[in-house]
Amino acid sequence: MKLVCISGGAGAAEALASLRRAGIAFAELFEADALISSSARGAKARGKRLAWRAAGAGAEGIFCVGEAGLQAGLFALRFFRKTPVPVLAVYAGAQGKSARLCGFDALLFLCGEDRTAALRHGADPYRMFPAGEAAAALNAAARRKWAGAEPKGIVVCGSYGLGNLGDEAMLASILSELRRTAPDRRITVVSRNPEETRLAHCVDAVHSFALPALAARLRRARLFISGGGTLLTDLTSTRSLRYYLLTIRMAHRLGARVLLYGCGIGPITGEQNRRGTAAVLNRSADIVAVRDGASLALLAELGVTKPELIRSRDAAFSLRAEDMRAEASPAVRKKLAAAGKYAVYAVRPWSGDEAFAPELAAAAERLWRERGLTPVFLPMEPPRDLPLSRRIAEAVRAPSVLLDGPMTFEDAFAAVGGAALVVSMRLHALIAASIARVPFVGVSYDVKISSFMKDSGSPACVDYYGATADGLCAAAEYTLREKDRAFAPPAGSENADAVRKLLEG
Incomplete structure (x- = not known):
């Protein structure tokens, strides 16, 4: 040329x-x-x-x-x-x-x-x-x-634009996969903060509750992706569950193919919510790709039989090892350099924090004394996670670092990728550690954590409600001894294959 x-x-x-x-x-x-x-x-x-x-x-x-x-x-x-x-x-x-x-x-x-x-x-x-x-x-x-004319596009809907670094990393992963799979399709993301999403991910975006604008995009879409993450659950709220079911129905009625992408399903406890979820998926979804066996079992229990059901992996696994080598911002880089050799702790508030927080603080202190690992506390969803992270950091009788300034998901990748150990309640910190080949311990407060740890082949999983400093340290010692082993769910391209099938079919 x-x-x-x-x-x-x-x-x-x-x-x-x-x-x-x-x-x-x-x-x-x-x-x-x-x-x-x-x-x-x-x-x-x-x-x-x-x-x-x-x-x-x-x-x-x-x-x-x-x-x-x-x-x-x-x-x-x-x-x-x-x-x-x-x-x-x-x-x-x-x-x-x-x-x-x-x-x-x-x-x-x-x-x-x-x-x-x-x-x-x-x-x-x-x-x-x-x-x-x-x-x-x-x-x-x-x-x-x-x-000549632009082909019909793709609309991605999830819990985006809310400041959760794990969700933003997952969106980056989905977009990366879509750009490889369908490079000539325009992508629009449904977000609570469209301008922030547009600037952060270089993608078109509409507000989650701007339903006329969303409908206009869906009319020009070939594919609607709901996911990733656990969107269909009433654990957060019934209103949230109904919103995501509404977007699935809208997409189907306006002519788009519907894919639930590397998602988790449940828990869904309300009887009306269970019936409604099954009805919408049976009428409107084309493929439901779930990230764990528990979600697949729940779909069967709910009676979801019409869409194609496949077992895939969490959307964040589309990230590659080179993504983990992203350069942190100067402020985060300075804090990590001061930490020296460090362990990352990613926690989130939950119902048993009065008992859990002092046990984690004691474990972090012991790993600093015995292994020389400075505790670095990484709030993956800062507005929610920061108060608990600060409380545990202050309870540790050892030098510690709290990443409490403005952060991007690239900063989180850099923190995880440079760690000697990751101890996390947050799923996407565990996934990032798995991709970066960093030893990790899962603290299971939800089935998605225990399912991931089981699928990854690692026994270094501690139950949140029964966590003790001894148990956390024992799990950490195990994964540090086995640091040369690759703990990760089996590789697969199910999500990308589902995208191709619906775009080409």
Whole structure:
């Protein structure tokens, strides 16, 4: 493919270097620096000439880099809009709002800060790619241009935008899998904080309770994903259960295929809730992929027989080991460096904390004395977990670290990936430890923890209600001795296979 580049102005040199590292080679390079010092009329004339030169060079793909390069690219767009030639731009934050970012067939960003700035300035998440994936972006832009109309998209609904780092990690995992499986489908996430979700995950988003907006997206969707996590339960509230059942019914009625993705089911205790759940799943779901045997058993007990039922894995297992090597923010990195060799403790408030908290504090203190593991307390859902984490940290008679500042799921990955041990009530901290091959102890307050530990093949599971310092330390010693063993559920691609089946069927 013959590629040309229109380059000039702020950010051009850095962008060109990034493209070369990504394996992009240009047949011709046109300089656009003169646009910067020109009058508006002169810039327009020079921009048109550059676009004509690119067209005359027989370009099959055009990259616009730097502030002046993007300005010229806006003129190139007019010439190539009705042709199969893709026009791509590389965005650097210094370019500000000067370019109309939505018009380009693909927009590449050099770093996370540039991605966020571009999104704030109106960029379309569907057309955005990291600069390191320039070749994939070029192919996608060309493919989409040839196809013409956008294919029907995908809507993902779950407990997102609420500040739970485990749920955000799970969403990142689902999006990563969908982008590999269906790269040309527009993805929309249903979130309690759509703007935060859009910026954090580079994806379209609508508010959970903006039902007309959700309905509009569902009419243009091929697939509706409910999950991951445990959404269908009345343990949280009956209202929450009914909301997620409503979205499943809406999706089915508006023509989307429905997949429950790597989810947990239950507990569902209310008789009316049990009947309602079975009725909605039997009428509206196409495939229900559950992450544990207990959920599969409950579906059978409820009488769910119409959708295809499959055993899969938690959505977070789509994360890869390299994701665990994400770089933490400077504040978190500083705290972890000060801890030295450390153990991560991820707790959540539950009904037996008066008895549990002092036992965990005593275990953390003993592991510091005997193993030299500084306790690092990681609130996976800060608004909920932080008070208990602080209380236990203050009770430990040893140096400790409390990660109490603003955090992203990348910070959580970094904390888990750098630990010598993870002791957790939070499922996604355990999954992250499993992926990163870090020894872990599960504290089971719910069937999802005991099911995960059983599926992973690890006996290092302590019952929350009967937890003692001796029991926690014994489990920790076992998993530290067996640190070279890989404890994880069997590998599988059931979730991705279900997505393909419903998109292609």
